[in-house]
Amino acid sequence: MRADYIIRNAQVYLTFRQCFAERDVAVLGDKILEVSPKIFLADGERDGEHDGERENGEGGAGAPKRDGPTVVDGSGMYLIPGLVDIHMHIESSMTYPKEFSYFALKAGTTTVVADSHEIANVFGIEGIRAFMDQKTPLDIFYAIPSSVPATSMELETAGAAIGTEEVRELLKDDRVLCLGEVMNFQEVVREGGRTGDETQIQQMIRICGEERGRDVRIEGHCPKITGKDLNRFIYAGIDADHTQQTADSVLEKSDLGMFLELQAKSLTKEVVEAVCSHGLYENVALVTDDTMPDHLLEGQLDRIVRIAVEAGMPVEKAIYCATYTPARRMHLDDRGMIGPGKKADFVLLKDLEGFRPAAVFKDGRLVHETAGAGSLSGSGSLHGSDSPIRSDSPGAPKERLFPPHFYHSVHCKKAQPSDFRIKVEKPCTKVLVNVMKLSTFGTATQRVQRELAVRDGQVCWQEAGLCLAVLFERHGKNGNIAYGLVEGAFQKKGAAATTWCHDSHNLLVLGNSIQDMVAAQNRVVELEGGFVAAKEGRPVAEARLPVGGIICDAPLNELADDLGRVRQVFRELGYVNNNAIMSMGTVALPVSPALKLTDHGLLDVESQERIPLIEAYR
């Protein structure tokens, strides 16, 4: 049993001790063969040459025949397991699995568990399968989206739903590891009979156990739930949470046995201090949840590691929580550490402070190397002839990645100016309206009321400095159009329209100029999906999202450039938010506080009850 190659004298991460020690690591095929202070070659073997120079050029196919394995000097490098991200959504990056794979690997992430609830909201199980069908060097496991649509078809019109039959179907695929972010607290804890009166989510949880027994996890989403409610939620079988934590919630949830998946917004100094001082690393994982396309260019889970370290977590612990604990949570016992028999998924770093992957190995093959990181890629045996290192220059993929109808999912007529008028049914001069007030940070809105003038039977919302939000059902189901008013969006004259509109992904138009709203809406319809900003009566920036109206099939850097231009217009128009794209994209998300707009109208999120736009006529 001969190693393919040996990396000598690297500082290797010892997972069970969470420290580094100098070791040699031998790799055979897609697995680690041996980890030892010194790996001796067999009698008669000599080191395969590796002089640090490229021998065969970039794609280096066959290495010359040698007596012994290729030997690479890892001195001065840190060797850690590939990162494992167990709560994330590929669609947040508006890209497709193959492209996502490239950038995730570049960031040192070698395994993800994707909850594809966005594509499922458009195409249902077919959308999930289309993702699963894409072969990627990145290992992509799946969570079953538990809340598609986010609320119910009575409250919003999604393109499709995931019900118990789809859950059963998906559980047959062993890449499915969990039921994803169960969130509807009331439906989870509602009391009923043993089986007959179960809510749908209760049925889903039961079915997971019936079909797969111990081998499936139930992941939760339970911000601010505490005390008896939290106990009931966990009692129902949900024992992980990835929402925003506080120091108190970390302690309460940990004491009750909840596994915590910490994303950037949870990684405050207080939360990290709570994790560190109580030694809770074993039941904490770092996750990305959502990574916007432009952010994905800069990193993926490695970025969260940097954020955790910045917030005070020792880097050795952050590595642990980004590799071993998430793998173990998902019963992926074949990875998450550097040890014999484990997958040869690992990352080389030049220093721990910067935490920037210098080289990334997936399944034993070198899949990424930063310029000047040494010249590992010169050694042919470090990556096979089908190297996933993307050699192509930017450009659309040669063949379509999805079924043809995935490119024609925007079933919506082009709007007219008359679609953007709020008519008043009763004679009056003023109305009191319910308004969604945006935050400058995050996606929550506040419900406020404003008094607006009425003229010619129309509400004069423009004079009050508000924006109009119009949501067009676009899945071809009922042609609903719903109206809302927004405070805190564009301050200057302009508009935007998008089909990337969580979670049902209907077509949202937001603006303060009817002319611009028409232009933006029409352009999105023409593009069959996208994010368009308009001013002066015409579209001025756009990001195409032709696949299901939420995904771009071009290279990510093109998309990021396009989206950057949209962002720039948002800034010019005075839209203030840490992530304006996400802010607009969640105006229609009816599970995020407090007042949101679905294609059925305004919805009070907490009570899940409809709210009239016009509260009173005066």
Next chain:
Amino acid sequence: MRADYIIRNAQVYLTFRQCFAERDVAVLGDKILEVSPKIFLADGERDGEHDGERENGEGGAGAPKRDGPTVVDGSGMYLIPGLVDIHMHIESSMTYPKEFSYFALKAGTTTVVADSHEIANVFGIEGIRAFMDQKTPLDIFYAIPSSVPATSMELETAGAAIGTEEVRELLKDDRVLCLGEVMNFQEVVREGGRTGDETQIQQMIRICGEERGRDVRIEGHCPKITGKDLNRFIYAGIDADHTQQTADSVLEKSDLGMFLELQAKSLTKEVVEAVCSHGLYENVALVTDDTMPDHLLEGQLDRIVRIAVEAGMPVEKAIYCATYTPARRMHLDDRGMIGPGKKADFVLLKDLEGFRPAAVFKDGRLVHETAGAGSLSGSGSLHGSDSPIRSDSPGAPKERLFPPHFYHSVHCKKAQPSDFRIKVEKPCTKVLVNVMKLSTFGTATQRVQRELAVRDGQVCWQEAGLCLAVLFERHGKNGNIAYGLVEGAFQKKGAAATTWCHDSHNLLVLGNSIQDMVAAQNRVVELEGGFVAAKEGRPVAEARLPVGGIICDAPLNELADDLGRVRQVFRELGYVNNNAIMSMGTVALPVSPALKLTDHGLLDVESQERIPLIEAYR
């Protein structure tokens, strides 16, 4: 959702922090419903009465109707999860699952993973199934015995074998959690083709993955294996070890990703110091492995916790390693901690120092209470009408627990004095013989050589202070009889015979008096299995083991008494060993160092080669 009962103000073990805090614990059915600093009753509810007095006597069926749940005062008590023992053999206690269950629960153990390789050596998969068919309040999961017989049918005659077909068959039962103690290093690491040339054990490991994917563990047995060999062993897929550790082996194995199951003999101060100083608790579990019948009366995994604490492990960490880490190792995520939704398996202790279970709850029901532990059992709602608290006085079970032929497994003729003579084929006056020298501690033997006189064509072994060991194949397969000589067994005149003879369980007779050997052997045959000691020409102590020749169907305390008398005779006859029963019972175990006797003759364990009894004729 109303709790059945609430235990208030106990010091409850918080698993993720490995500490205690005052909590109320509510139980509903077989699960924990809530764990909170204070559990409030619903409006209009009042505490169900519980005055500490017995109301309905021992079996207390129906509790009176009450407004609220029964409330029990847990002040001053420690409440910890039920213990989880993931490496053990029920047959080591020479008893059957139902009886074992009673004593394990009494000791606070609520879940075990049993490797039934002893009964499998006698009856094969049918024996394992017979164990699995016994319903017990104790949760018994199973390991598939990977080494039945311990070596091969070429080297020893067992009653049955477990091959790849049996592995496939057993994997269908979801109580099967792992492949048990893979031990044959050479067969594990032997290199061959991809599938065609695999060894049987390699096939078994592959099949486990194919049939059950992530949901099955591969458990190992690799004492003293280190360095490259250890890497290869782990690379083959085996990532746990329960054999004797040293401080060095703990560190080396942990660094390579091995989970360590520490039994009593591993719990030295040095090993515990290594675990503690490197914080290796997460990947360490406490296990019993073998518990003799008389020891089982005194405890089970609780005893190992006491030993660990005695050796220097903080009790909070020992609890962790006896509850949560073993449950997690086996993917038993529904237990091992006190939290909502977890199994209501828990133990009340009066103090941590003594670590003696005062009350034990399994599936929410009180199944054991020590005299004077309070009067929990007075509360009817703490245990159902089918309480597993054994109310019967000692006596044989009313119905047979196993199929009829399990009681007739000793297929061996009664021996004659002539069976105990070693004849010499060649003319000589002396012979040089290979002798198994017993240790006074443990089961290993040493290979030594002795020169013995020959008279009348027979070896005069008695004059040299040796004992004769004669092994009769007793499974009805070939009638083999094999001879060995033993140093360090009985010093005075006597003999013993047993069918409890690891692992093939043939009939071993050991003694220095032919008359006594005949008497002991004949009595074991009459009993159809057992452990018999004889002196002065007649059996003087005996423990019946009628089921397969290895298990007693009487209550454990009767068996323990009987076995105690056998032990006493061993002592009187000068047999010096920390566990003389086990010492004799492993003379025929060909995977324990260094020279052992199978029904084919003497075997050198390391080389697995046969050794002649007579090395030279002089």
